[in-house]
Amino acid sequence: MDTALDAEALRARLVAPNGPYSALDVVESTRSTNADLAKAAVEGAADRTVLIALEQTAGQGRRGRTWSSPPGGLYVSVLFRPTDVHPQRLPWLNLIAGLALVRVAQSVGVEATLKWPNDLLLGPKREKGAGILSEITAGVAQAVVVGIGLNVAKLPDDVQPAPGGLEPTSLESAGATELDRAELAFRLLVELAQLEGVWRKNGGDAFESGVLEEYQEHCATVGERVRVELSGGVQLLGVAQRIEADGTLVVRGTDGVDHGVSAGDVVHLRPA
Incomplete structure (x- = not known):
């Protein structure tokens, strides 16, 4: 397993004029790449500033949870400023990051799907190999920090399951053919830039840019019996039907009514 990333080499491949990004930095360890880039945004x-860390000591998850970030992973945050995209379409950046992760996992020979809205599932057991956290920067117009935590090396034994009991895994444990984090970071950032660029060129329209169709294709949540844990302790039970053009998940509840879910923890339930 590599122990360091060559920032200069990555910049030579990814930063303008040779690549799509405006700036890229690599740090050995930080509290949170998302928090660092949010501060930088202010x-x-x-636009398209990248921060990569080999370890996070206070990684952030959804709903204020900690985000386990052990050494041996790849922690990447990207600042996007899509000024020509309507604010209501910005949540698609989170889903686009998921598509980039699927492409990378498949490129190293690992079966990959997505659990809406922010988990990469690896292997036939569909265990969690990566998480995504996208945050709109407070007080800064059209600034979104997209954070990705990808498990590369085998995980320590004390890593806890994700909410809902989702077991953690890594690319190494899933049999990946490539474990060099510099190469994985390069592939991930190339795929993310390609997807985000087409989406932005189409004004954030998920249908016209093709990201809606691609997400539906790779989303393991669609068709599953699910429990959605909403704010205020409310739970929605039903079957996930589809992803809408605005990125929301449609769940047909036990009451037979379709409910649009824009945010919530989704648990895939075992078939009855």
Whole structure:
């Protein structure tokens, strides 16, 4: 397993004029790449600024949870400023990051699907190999930080299951043919830039850019019996029907009514 990433080499491949990004930095360890880039956004960091860490000591998850970030993983945050995209379409950046992860996992020979809205599932057992956290930067117009935590090396034994009991795994445990984090970071950022670029060129329209169709194709949640844990302790039980053009999940509840879910923890339930 590699122990360091060559920032200069990555910049030479990924930062303009040779690549799609405006800036890229690599740090050995930080509290949170998302928090660091959010601060940078307030200070005027450019669109498509990248921060990569080999370890996070206070990684952030959804709903204020901690995000387990052990050494041996790849922790990447990207600042996007899609000024020509309507704010209501910005949640698609989270789903686009998922598609980039699927492409990378498949490129190294690992079966991959997505659990809406922010988990990469690896292997036939569909265990969690990566998480995504996208955050709109407070007080900064059209600034979104997309954070990705990808498990590369085998995980320590004390890593706990994700909410809902989703077992953790890694690319190594899933039999990946490539474990060099510099190469994986390069592939991930190339795929993310390609997907985000087409989406942005189409004004954030998920249908016209093709990301809606691709997400539906790789989303393991659609067709599953699910429990959605909503704010306020409310739970929605039903069958996931589809992903809408705005990125919301449609769940047909036990009452027979379709419910649009824009945010919530989704648990895939075993078939009855």
